[in-house]
Every structure is written in structure tokens, then in C-alpha cells.
Amino acid sequence: MFFLEHAYLIPLIPTASFFLILFFGKRMPKKGAEIGIAALAICFAMALATNVQWRDHVNKAEHRAEEQYQLTHTEAGAEAGAEEHIEFDVEPIHESWTWWSSGNVEFSAGMLLDGPGVMMLFVVTLISLLVHVYSTDYVGGDRRYTHYFAFLSLFSASMLGLVMSESTLQLLTCWELVGLCSFALIGHWWEEKPNSDAALKAFITNRVGDVGLICGVIILFFGAGQTFDILTINQMAVSGDISHLVLLVASCSLMAAVMSKSGQFILHTWLPDAMAGPTPVSALIHAATMVVAGIYLVARLYGVFFEGFSIGTSSVNPLAVIGAVTVIGGAGLAFVQNDIKKVLAYSTVSQLGYMAMALGVGAWTAALFHLFTHAMFKAGLFLGSGSVAHSVHSFDMKEDMGGMRKFMPKTFVTFTICTLALIGIVPLAGFWSKDEILAGAEQLGGPGGYKAFLVVGLIGAFMTAAYMTRCWYLTFWGEPRGHAADEEHPPHESGPSIVVPLYILSGMSMLAGFANLPNTRFLSWVPDGIAVRFEHYYEPKGEYFPAVLGSFSHPDFNIGIALVSTVIGALGIALAAGWYFKDLGPHGITRRSKAARIGHQVLVQKYYLDWLYTDVIVAAVKGPIARGAYWFNQKALDGVVDGAATTAVRTGRFVYDKIDQSIVDTLVDGSGAAAEGSGQGLRRIQTGRVQQYAALLFAATAVLAGVFIIVI
Amino acid sequence: MDDLLLNQFLLLGAVLFCLGVYGVLARRNAVLVLMSIELILNAVNINLIAFGALHGSVAGAVFALFVIAIAAAEVGVGLAIVLLIYRNRRSVDLDDMAEMKG
Amino acid sequence: MVAQSLFFYAIAAVIVFSAFRVVTTNNVVHAALYLVAVLASVAAQYVLLAAEFVAATQVLVYIGAIVVLFLFGIMLTRSRVGADQGLTHKHWISGAATAVALFAVMAYALVDEFGWSRTPMPADPRIRAVNGSNTATVSDSIFSTYLVPFEAVSVLLLAALVGAIVLARKD
Numbered sequence: 001m002f003f004l005e006h007a008y009l010i011p012l013i014p015t016a017s018f019f020l021i022l023f024f025g026k027r028m029p030k031k032g033a034e035i036g037i038a039a040l041a042i043c044f045a046m047a048l049a050t051n052v053q054w055r056d057h058v059n060k061a062e063h064r065a066e067e068q069y070q071l072t073h074t075e076a077g078a079e080a081g082a083e084e085h086i087e088f089d090v091e092p093i094h095e096s097w098t099w100w101s102s103g104n105v106e107f108s109a110g111m112l113l114d115g116p117g118v119m120m121l122f123v124v125t126l127i128s129l130l131v132h133v134y135s136t137d138y139v140g141g142d143r144r145y146t147h148y149f150a151f152l153s154l155f156s157a158s159m160l161g162l163v164m165s166e167s168t169l170q171l172l173t174c175w176e177l178v179g180l181c182s183f184a185l186i187g188h189w190w191e192e193k194p195n196s197d198a199a200l201k202a203f204i205t206n207r208v209g210d211v212g213l214i215c216g217v218i219i220l221f222f223g224a225g226q227t228f229d230i231l232t233i234n235q236m237a238v239s240g241d242i243s244h245l246v247l248l249v250a251s252c253s254l255m256a257a258v259m260s261k262s263g264q265f266i267l268h269t270w271l272p273d274a275m276a277g278p279t280p281v282s283a284l285i286h287a288a289t290m291v292v293a294g295i296y297l298v299a300r301l302y303g304v305f306f307e308g309f310s311i312g313t314s315s316v317n318p319l320a321v322i323g324a325v326t327v328i329g330g331a332g333l334a335f336v337q338n339d340i341k342k343v344l345a346y347s348t349v350s351q352l353g354y355m356a357m358a359l360g361v362g363a364w365t366a367a368l369f370h371l372f373t374h375a376m377f378k379a380g381l382f383l384g385s386g387s388v389a390h391s392v393h394s395f396d397m398k399e400d401m402g403g404m405r406k407f408m409p410k411t412f413v414t415f416t417i418c419t420l421a422l423i424g425i426v427p428l429a430g431f432w433s434k435d436e437i438l439a440g441a442e443q444l445g446g447p448g449g450y451k452a453f454l455v456v457g458l459i460g461a462f463m464t465a466a467y468m469t470r471c472w473y474l475t476f477w478g479e480p481r482g483h484a485a486d487e488e489h490p491p492h493e494s495g496p497s498i499v500v501p502l503y504i505l506s507g508m509s510m511l512a513g514f515a516n517l518p519n520t521r522f523l524s525w526v527p528d529g530i531a532v533r534f535e536h537y538y539e540p541k542g543e544y545f546p547a548v549l550g551s552f553s554h555p556d557f558n559i560g561i562a563l564v565s566t567v568i569g570a571l572g573i574a575l576a577a578g579w580y581f582k583d584l585g586p587h588g589i590t591r592r593s594k595a596a597r598i599g600h601q602v603l604v605q606k607y608y609l610d611w612l613y614t615d616v617i618v619a620a621v622k623g624p625i626a627r628g629a630y631w632f633n634q635k636a637l638d639g640v641v642d643g644a645a646t647t648a649v650r651t652g653r654f655v656y657d658k659i660d661q662s663i664v665d666t667l668v669d670g671s672g673a674a675a676e677g678s679g680q681g682l683r684r685i686q687t688g689r690v691q692q693y694a695a696l697l698f699a700a701t702a703v704l705a706g707v708f709i710i711v712i
Numbered sequence: 713m714d715d716l717l718l719n720q721f722l723l724l725g726a727v728l729f730c731l732g733v734y735g736v737l738a739r740r741n742a743v744l745v746l747m748s749i750e751l752i753l754n755a756v757n758i759n760l761i762a763f764g765a766l767h768g769s770v771a772g773a774v775f776a777l778f779v780i781a782i783a784a785a786e787v788g789v790g791l792a793i794v795l796l797i798y799r800n801r802r803s804v805d806l807d808d809m810a811e812m813k814g
Numbered sequence: 815m816v817a818q819s820l821f822f823y824a825i826a827a828v829i830v831f832s833a834f835r836v837v838t839t840n841n842v843v844h845a846a847l848y849l850v851a852v853l854a855s856v857a858a859q860y861v862l863l864a865a866e867f868v869a870a871t872q873v874l875v876y877i878g879a880i881v882v883l884f885l886f887g888i889m890l891t892r893s894r895v896g897a898d899q900g901l902t903h904k905h906w907i908s909g910a911a912t913a914v915a916l917f918a919v920m921a922y923a924l925v926d927e928f929g930w931s932r933t934p935m936p937a938d939p940r941i942r943a944v945n946g947s948n949t950a951t952v953s954d955s956i957f958s959t960y961l962v963p964f965e966a967v968s969v970l971l972l973a974a975l976v977g978a979i980v981l982a983r984k985d
Contacts, residue, residue: 770951
């Protein structure tokens with residue numbers, strides 16, 4: 001159990017490589033790429049080993065439970081028991097170190113490893129390693145090659161930390177870190193303003209959702225009795241120790257975070273703009289790993305959501321609704337994009353909607369399985385588009401591509417395989433995972449079930465088929481246009497660093513579906529040991545997962561739905577192929593029909609959401625605030641300053657006029673006048689007349705004599 | 713009213729003295745001022761003689777004689793001065809002699 | 815001694831009245847004549863006090879010489895003969911006030927010190943008559959006890975004489 005117990009090393013290795021690349025990368029012969037690749041290779045190996053050991057762990061738990069059962073049920077009839085599936089608990093690997101404690105609250109960090117975590121470890125390390133290898137060719141010679149690899153390592157470390165978080169605080173920290181890395185990597189070529197704008201848009205839109213995340217964490221903290229521990233929170237949610245209202249509010253609050261990070265309507269607007277980053281980044285972050293962080297959050301805290309939204313017993317809840325809207329909305333926007341990466345971005349939005357919808361209807365395993373398969377084929381699609389763009393130096397399908405299958409056969413083959421997987425053609429991966437979602441929408445839920453979402457899912461499948469066929473046609477078929485038609489430097493197939501990851505991913509797209517083969521009578525020839533392996537090993541079994549609740553159930557494979565979805569997918573392909581290959585259908589309708597033009601305009605303007613956010617909401621907030629601040633500055637602050645100055649001037653003048661001139665000068669002049677006046681007065685004694693002097697003399701004598709004689 | 717009282721003579725002298733003082737202060741003619749001075753001197757003499765008679769001593773009389781002699785000298789010199797002033801100013805009006813006016 | 819008192823008051827009345835007229839009359843010559851009256855009356859008082867020699871000297875010197883001098887002075891300074899309006903200041907009030915104040919002080923002091931009935935004059939003033947006359951006594955005193963003052967007064971008289979001549983001569 002070494003790798004299980006020491007799985008916390010897995011995020012630490014890319015962290016170390018981040019610092020190593022920052023400090024030493026520029027001096028290395030491959031400019032730091034070798035450190036990154038080596039680190040991720042080690043991580044992938046460790047993730048594989050962890051997965052193997054987890055499998056052993058689950059098997060052991062199963063055997064132990066079987067032995068218990070045998071011991072207690074020997075009398076009752078061992079035969080009946082052998083047929084049943086025995087419920088057994090799988091203990092998650094839980095390590096926790098106290099970060100710091102304040103009062104009676106402990107802030108801890110650590111590792112919580114169970115099914116979904118182990119699966120995500122595999123996905124993240126695999127895709128990250130392939131992207132690292134791909135990037136050595138794709139961004140070779142770039143101005144910030146070393147920093148690019150440093151951030152790739154940091155991102156991998158953060159994502160791995162996120163999937164192994166044992167407390168909501170740790171999850172929050174890693175969430176923010178992946179957002180930071182996304183910002184840094186989207187704005188990799190920040191010298192061009194659109195790129196830095198896109199990075200800012202991504203970060204700020206995610207911030208809006210992060211408010212929800214923080215509020216949700218706080219609500220759960222208090223609701224679960226002042227603890228951040230995910231295991232405890234789930235246990236208390238499942239066992240009913242947290243009130244339903246608290247869980248509902250927390251779920252709604254966390255929904256905001258899911259909407260922003262996982263590109264659900266209406267906070268999805270950053271995802272298409274994020275295509276301004278390098279294509280490997282788009283493949284890693286905005287297709288396979290970071291955008292699924294929101295889905296992973298819901299999966300992790302599924303007890304909270306399941307009980308909060310009453311997923312098992314109702315027929316509609318916010319999670320499912322938003323997922324459904326996202327499916328249709330994203331698919332619609334994919335039709336009017338000329339940039340190949342934008343098509344794939346909206347496709348990602350739509351598929352994330354599928355995952356959210358799956359979680360919303362209660363098909364937990366389906367959602368995570370779809371996450372797994374989607375990571376494979378979407379990364380393959382992105383890397384394929386990058387391969388094409390790398391040779392024609394442009395992403396515009398209508399301008400610079402066309403007929404690429406002649407120039408780039410390997411890319412063509414892998415791209416086709418991944419496209420079919422996305423559309424959901426049997427037996428490729430997308431078929432199995434999407435089908436499980438549709439089956440869940442059909443079967444699960446309370447009165448009436450989630451059948452409405454089944455319809456949505458089918459429509460989404462149709463649209464997915466159509467737009468992907470359009471994209472596939474515009475890129476690889478038809479006559480070469482623009483750069484692709486360059487006679488001097490015709491586009492050529494990409495090197496092995498690019499093509500080998502494409503091979504691996506398309507191979508996974510073909511095989512990954514078999515990880516969760518359902519066990520029905522059509523496939524009963526599949527031995528038990530292989531069927532539903534994904535669910536068996538990766539679905540958490542324990543008191544902390546709502547599977548123990550009666551309202552939770554697993555959808556069964558429904559052959560009818562499978563057939564219908566396949567037909568619809570084929571229909572979509574056929575219609576789009578007819579439009580493009582054979583020029584069937586109402587071409588030029590937007591010129592003739594005003595309704596069609598308006599609809600097209602709405603799609604091109606992305607449902608006017610960007611306009612709403614920027615020109616309406618933000619302007620409404622910042623306008624008054626800016627005006628208010630300006631008024632305050634001019635009237636209040638300047639008024640104070642001017643007022644102080646005016647007061648000082650007036651005081652000075654007052655002092656001068658009243659005090660200095662009137663009082664002080666009066667005193668001074670007065671004393672002078674008094675002296676002069678008294679002098680003038682006393683001058684009258686000096687008459688010059690002797691007799692007067694004599695008179696004064698005698699009078700004084702009389703007075704003195706009088707005083708001396710009479711008084712004394 | 714049987715005896716002569718000392719006070720009678722002294723008071724007489726006081727009256728004479730004050731009249732003389734009034735004359736000195738109030739008269740404009742210089743000669744008249746000198747006359748008033750004589751009155752004063754006579755008052756002093758009366759005092760001297762009276763005290764001499766009181767104590768039966770001849771010193772009072774002797775002093776009075778000396779005073780008389782000095783009064784004579786003083787009047788002589790005084791009148792000489794007045795004459796000089798008259799010669800210079802053609803007037804012995806004391807009001808006109810206010811050179812010390814300041 | 816009723817007769818003495820009587821004489822005293824009579825002579826005193828003359829003195830006071832004459833002195834008053836000296837200082838208030840408008841006529842300069844009349845003032846001189848009133849002065850004569852004062853001086854003569856004072857001499858009479860001296861006789862009353864048994865100082866005959868002094869009385870005689872008073873008459874000889876004062877009236878005989880000094881008043882004559884005054885008359886000469888009046889003549890030489892062309893004082894207006896007859897009534898003269900401008901002989902008293904216009905501020906004679908202050909002089910009068912001063913004189914009155916002075917008299918008040920003196921009177922109070924005298925009355926306070928000597929009283930009315932405490933200091934009578936001796937009945938017979940001639941107590942220490944040596945040769946039976948005042949003159950003899952006085953001359954004895956002058957030429958023995960008061961010789962130096964006598965000589966001094968002589969010199970003074972001389973100086974005054976010389977001074978007066980110097981001052982008054984025409985040159």
C-alpha cells in the first residue's frame with residue numbers, strides 16, 4: 001500500500017519541478033522542459049501504481065466483506081448469497097496534518113484518496129504528460145518557453161492537490177491556484193491585448209463563481225459543526241445530521257462555483273475567449289482537467305448535493321437544469337464559429353453540461369465516466385487542431401484550412417477517431433459514457449423522473465454530431481484555402497512529439513469505453529470480472545456516499561436508448577455531411593430569411609451575454625460609482641481643501657483687519673496718543689509765570705503740612 | 713479775656729502771613745509783590761517777639777532785629793532788580809515776564 | 815490785663831484790615847500807605863510785648879527807609895498814579911485758595927499745640943531785665959551772644975548796598 005499511503009507525494013513532485021524550472025530552467029539544455037517532463041512521467045508512473053494498489057485495496061475490502069457474509073450466513077443458504085452483490089465498504093485513504101488551529105477549530109491539509117481521486121490522478125497525470133511532450137514542439141522557441149513549462153508544472157501540482165484534497169479549505173486553495181495558472185497560461189502571449197483581456201476575463205469570471213465557493217465552504221463549515229473535513233461533511237449530509245435547508249443553500253452557493261469553473265451557462269463566457277492561450281494549454285486546462293474541477297467538486301461533495309437538491313426523489317433541480325441549458329446553448333454556439341478551437345471550446349461547454357446534467361439526475365458514475373472519456377477524446381481533438389494550426393499557422397477553418405487530410409494523414413485519422421468518440425458512435429468511448437447519462441436521465445429520479453433531460457440529451461447528441469461534422473469537413477475536406485493553399489510552403493505533417501500524443505489519445509478514445517461496460521443480457525457474455533469495472537472500483541462505497549441511501553440507484557443499460565442515440569448521431573452526421581459534401585439543404589438562408597438572419601446573429605453574438613455583462617451590468621455598476629467618486633473628489637475632497645484654504649485666508653484677513661489694525665494698532669497708537677496728551681496737559685503747568693510756580697509751592701507746602709500735622 | 717494768650721499773637725501772625733502769601737501770588741505789579749513779602753516778614757517778627765516774651769528771653773527780640781535788617785537789604789536789592797527790569801522791558805507787569813514758559 | 819487784651823485786639827484789627835487793603839487795593843500808592851499802617855501797628859504790638867527797642871527799630875527802618883524805597887520804586891517804575899485796574903491777576907482765586915489752605919493748616923496746628931487757655935503770656939514780661947530797659951538787654955545780647963550774626967548781617971548789608979548800586983546804575 002506504499003503508493004496509496006504516500007500518494008501525497010504526487011502533487012509535491014510537480015511543485016518541486018515548478019521551483020526547479022523557475023530557478024534552473026533557463027540554464028538547462030532543453031530550457032527546463034526536461035525537468036517538467038521527467039516530473040510528470042514520475043507522477044504518471046506513481047498514479048498508475050496508485051491505481052493498481054487501489055484496485056487491490058477494493059478487492060481486499062470485498063473479500064473481507066464476503067468472508068464476513070459467509071461467516072454470518074452459512075446457515076441461511078450460501079448459494080443465494082453467492083449470487084448477490086454483497087455490499088461492502090471501502091475505506092478511503094485519509095491522511096491529515098494540522099496546518100494550524102485557532103480556538104477549537106482545526107485547519108488541516110492532507111490527503112483524501114478514494115475512487116474519484118484515484119481516477120483523476122490517472123487522467124491528470126496522463127494528459128499533463130502528453131501535453132508536456134506536445135509542447136516541446138508546439139511552443140518550441142517561444143519567448144517564454146521556460147516559464148510556460150514552470151506554469152504547466154504548477155498547474156499539474158495544483159490540480160493533483162485539488163483532487164486529493166481532504167478539507168474544503170485545501171480544495172479552495174487548490175481551486176484558486178488552478179485559476180491562477182489558467183490566467184497565467186491563457187495570457188502566455190500577453191503582449192497582444194486580446195490575450196491579456198481573455199486571461200483577465202477568465203480570472204474575473206471565475207472570481208464571480210468563487211464567491212459562491214467561499215460562501216458554500218463557510219455554510220458547510222458551520223452546518224457540519226465547525227469542521228472543514230470533506231469526509232465528515234459528506235457523512236453528516238448523508239446521515240441527515242445537517243438540516244436540509246443548510247444543504248440546499250450550500251448546494252446553490254457551490255453551484256455558482258461549478259457554473260464559473262466548469263463553464264456552465266451563464267458564466268461560461270470566459271471559456272471560448274480562453275482559447276487565446278497556446279493549444280496545449282487549451283487541451284490540458286480547458287478541456288480535460290481544470291474545467292472538470294467544478295464537476296469534481298460536485299462529485300466529491302455529492303452527499304451535500306444529493307441531499308440538498310433531493311436528487312434522488314425529485315424530477316428537476318438546478319444542477320440538472322443548468323446542465324441541460326448548457327448542453328443546448330453550447331452546442332448551438334458551436335455552429336457559427338470559424339475558429340476551430342472555438343468550436344472545440346463550445347463543444348467542451350456542451351459536454352460539461354452533459355456531466356452536470358448527469359450529476360443532476362443522480363447518475364454519479366455516468367458523470368465521472370464521461371469525464372474520463374471526454375478528457376481523452378477532447379484532449380485528442382484539441383491537440384489535433386493544434387497540429388493542423390501549427391502547420392498552416394492559423395486557426396481559421398474557413399480562411400486557411402481545407403483539404404488537410406491530404407497533407408496531414410496522421411492528424412486526420414486521430415482527429416476522426418476522436419470526433420466519432422465525441423459524437424458517440426459505438427464502440428468508441430463516448431458512446432458508452434453518454435449512453436449511461438441518457439439511461440440515467442430516463443430511469444432515475446422521483447415522480448416522472450428526469451425524462452425531460454433525456455430529450456435534451458438526445459437533442460444535444462444530434463447537435464454535437466452536426467457541428468463536429470461541419471468542423472471536420474471544413475478542416476480536412478474540400479479545397480485548400482489561404483495558407484493551406486500556399487504553393488511555396490505547403491502544410492506538412494507534424495513531428496513525432498505532436499503525433500505520438502495524438503496516437504495515444506485516440507487509442508484511449510477507442511479503449512476507454514470498455515472500462516465501464518454495463519452488464520446486461522446483450523453483453524452478458526462479458527465476464528463479471530470486466531463488467532462495470534469503473535463503477536465497481538471508482539464509486540465510493542461507504543457511509544459518506546449517498547449510494548447507501550434508498551433514493552440512490554444505478555441506471556441499467558437500456559438498449560432502446562442506445563439505439564436511439566446512435567441513430568440520432570448518425571442522423572446528425574448525415575445531415576451535416578449532406579449540407580457540406582453534397583451542398584444539400586437551404587444554403588444562403590440567412591440572406592433570404594430575416595428570421596434565420598436574426599437567429600444567426602444571436603448565435604454569433606453569443607446570445608448577447610457578453611454584451612449583457614460588459615455593457616449593461618458592469619457599466620451600470622461602474623458608471624455611478626465612477627461618477628460618485630468623481631463628485632466626491634471634486635466637491636467633498638476639493639471642497640475640504642479649498643475650504644481650508646479659504647478659511648485660512650479669511651482668518652488671516654480677519655486677524656489683520658480686526659485684530660491687528662483695530663486692536664493692536666489702537667493700543668499702540670493709543671499709548672502714544674496718551675503720552676502725548678498727558679504731556680500736552682502737563683505742559684500747561686509750565687506757564688513761565690513765577691507767581692504760579694510760587695502758588696504751586698505754597699499749595700504743596702500747605703498740603704504737606706496738613707498731612708504731617710493734622711493726619712500724622 | 714483776662715490774660716494775653718500766646719495764640720492770639722500767633723494767630724495774628726498767621727493771618728498776616730497768609731495775607732502776604734495771597735499778595736505774593738495774586739499781585740501783578742512787582743513792587744506790590746515786594747510789599748507783600750514785607751507783610752510776611754512782619755508776621756514772622758511778631759511770632760519771634762511773642763515767643764521771646766513768652767519765655768522771657770531776649771533772643772526773640774534779637775532775631776527780630778536781624779530780620780528787620782535783612783528785610784531792608786532784600787528790599788533794596790529787590791527794587792534794584794525791578795528797576796533794571798523796568799529799564800529793559802518798560803513794564804513791571806509780572807504777567808509779561810513768562811520767558812520760562814514751556 | 816483787660817487793657818492789654820483790648821489794645822491787642824484793636825491793634826490787631828488795624829493790622830488785619832490794613833494788610834488786607836495792601837493786597838487788594840487798586841492804587842499802588844495807597845498800597846504803600848496801607849503798608850505804613852501795618853508796619854506802625856506791628857510796632858505797637860511790639861511795645862505791647864515789652865520790646866521797645868524792636869518797636870523803635872521797626873519804625874525807623876521799615877517805615878522810615880523801606881517804605882520810602884518802595885515809594886521811590888513806584889515812582890521810578892512809572893506805576894500809574896491813581897486807580898489801576900490791572901494790579902491783580904485774573905487767577906487770584908487760586909492764590910486765595912492757597913492762602914486760605916495755608917491759614918487753615920497753621921490755625922489748626924497752633925490751636926492744637928498751644929490751645930486757648932494753656933499758654934498765657936506772663937504777667938510781667940520783663941523778667942530778666944538787666945539794666946531795667948529792653949534796649950540794654952538787647953544790646954548786651956547782640957554784642958556778646960549774637961556777635962557773629964551781627965557782624966554777618968553787617969557784611970550782608972554791605973553786600974546788598976553794593977549790589978543794589980551795581981544793579982541800578984545807569985551805564
